Amino acid sequence: MNHDVLKRVIFDQHGIIRRASIVPRRYTIDPNANYVITGLRRAGKSTLLYGVVRDLIARGVAWNQIIYINFEDERLSGFSLQDFQDIPLVQSELSGDVGYYFFDEIQNVEGWERFARRMADAGERVYITGSNATMLSDEMSQRLGARYFVRRIMPYRFDEYLDAQNQAYDTSALYTSREIGRITALFERFYHDGGFPEALRFVSPREYVENVYQKVLFGDIVARFGVRNPDALRVLVRKIAETVRSEVSYTALHHTLKSIGYKISKDSVIEYIGYAHAAYLLFKITNAVAPFVERMGNPKYYFVDNGLLNLFLIDRDTALLENEIAVALYDLFGEGLQYLKSPKHGIDIDFYIPEEKLAVQVAYTIEGAARERELENLLRLSRVQGEKTRLVVVTKGEEGVIERDGVEIEIVPAWKFLLQLAGCPAAQ
Incomplete structure (x- = not known):
């Protein structure tokens, strides 16, 4: 690989990072570890790395030590596995000090894992991003061993969205009627439009989200997994959207698709949903008290961003509210998030995190019979x-505390609950 081309790519990227507007994310990065940053397209992975670079510069690292290469740059269109050996050479030409390596969309180069392992074994500090289904967390652990931490990134959570909108949510803001009004108005937009960082720049966020969805559907799922029936996949995703808040029955989904003319097996239905999960479009939670087979067979699926879910819904507010709470809880607790449904005890809890001793119901309102x-x-x-x-009980706007039989139940508006999950002291 021509070293001058690599240097131009690196220095052009330095300029992009210098100019970037960076909203601090809640994800912590250990300065002594190597990372693979995965997640849905356009969730903010590259910008997260920009923040890591700027932190290094603030601590005294020179720009010449920063080797940031975006493998979607057209100047690297012919880059191959053998060309990786030129990257450390270029770093040594730019600086006599240790280098810090950032590789964006590295999955575009076949065999990249071998280079990543070699760099880690040599004690280099390396950060890697990738956005399609080739960068699954489980696969990364197998390919790279224990050399890299895998961090999954999701679109903005509500506190990050407020930061991006320059809206304060400290104590003075949460005790000021005008500021609360602004926060609740922003929540209204957030839980309908979602939290894709770049979507905030557009008059019509929906069009941007639709574009992301199409790229995920056809680029990360259909092309990556060789889906033979893309139309069936598209309908299946829509049906999953209609089941948000409910347990999924693969048999019922199979019958539904069959009834509208799609000749697809039940196994293919399960595979297609697995592909959507692998591409970070969906995530699932299981029943905390169900037997293993039943738990695996009747999960609940949610979309990783409300903007995506909103592409499919008509009567949407209740589903969007629950999906947003699911996303925030999953982002914080990961596989520790479950639901709890026990016919034996007559219990049906939307979200349950046993390790945290936290149970959450989501209700748009608790007026009338819902209470x-x-x-x-x-x-x-x-x-x-x-x-x-x-x-x-998380609601759209109601708040209070109810005591029954010596038990205290909190009624918390969604915007405040999301700030509580973010650790905002004023919202506690």
Whole structure:
């Protein structure tokens, strides 16, 4: 590889990083570790690395030590596995000090894992991003061993969205009616439009999100996995959107697709949903009390961003509210997030994190019949457990505390609950 071309790519990227507007993300990066940053397209992975670079510069690292290469740069269109050996050579030409290597969309080069392992074994500091289904967390652990931490990045959470909008949410803001009004207005936009960072620049975020979805569907799923029936996949994703808030039955989905003319097997239905999960379009949670086979066979699926879910919904507000709470909880607790459905005890809890002793119901409102239904599920859980669990009903706007039989149930508006999950002291 021509070293001058590599240097131009690196220095042009330095200029991009210098000019970038960076919203701090909640993800922590250990300065002594190597990372593979994965996640949905356009979730902000590259910008996260820009922040890491700027932190290094602030700590005294020279720009000549920063080797940042975006493998989507057309000047690298012929880059091959053998060309990787030129990167450390270029670094040594630019600086006599240690280098810091950032490789964006590295999956474009076949065999990149061998180079990544070699760099880690040599004690180099390396950060890697990738956005398609070739960069699955499980696969990365197998390909790279224990040499790299794998960090999954999701679109903005609500506190990050407020940061991007320059909206304060400190104590003074949360005790000021005008500021609360602004926060709730921004939440209204956030939970309809989603949190893709670049979508904030557009008058019509929906068009931007639609474009991301098409790239994920056809680039990361159809092309990557060789899907033979893309139309069936598209309909299946729509049907999954319609089941948000409910357990998924693969058999029912198979029958639905068959009834509208798609000749697709049940196994293919399961495979297609797995592809969407692999491409970071969906995530699933399972029943905390179900037997293993049943738990695996009847999960709940949610979309990783409300903007994506909103592409498919008509009567949408209740589903969007629950999906946003699911996304925030999953981002924080990962596989520790479950739901709890026990016919034996008459319990149906939307979200349950046993390690945190937290149970969450989501209800657009608790007026009328919904009040007793949501409260009773939490009360039954409290009676069965016999231990202290934080019981919360998340609503669109209602707030308060209800005490029943010596049990306290918090009623928290969604915007405030999301700030609580972010650790905002003023929202606690």
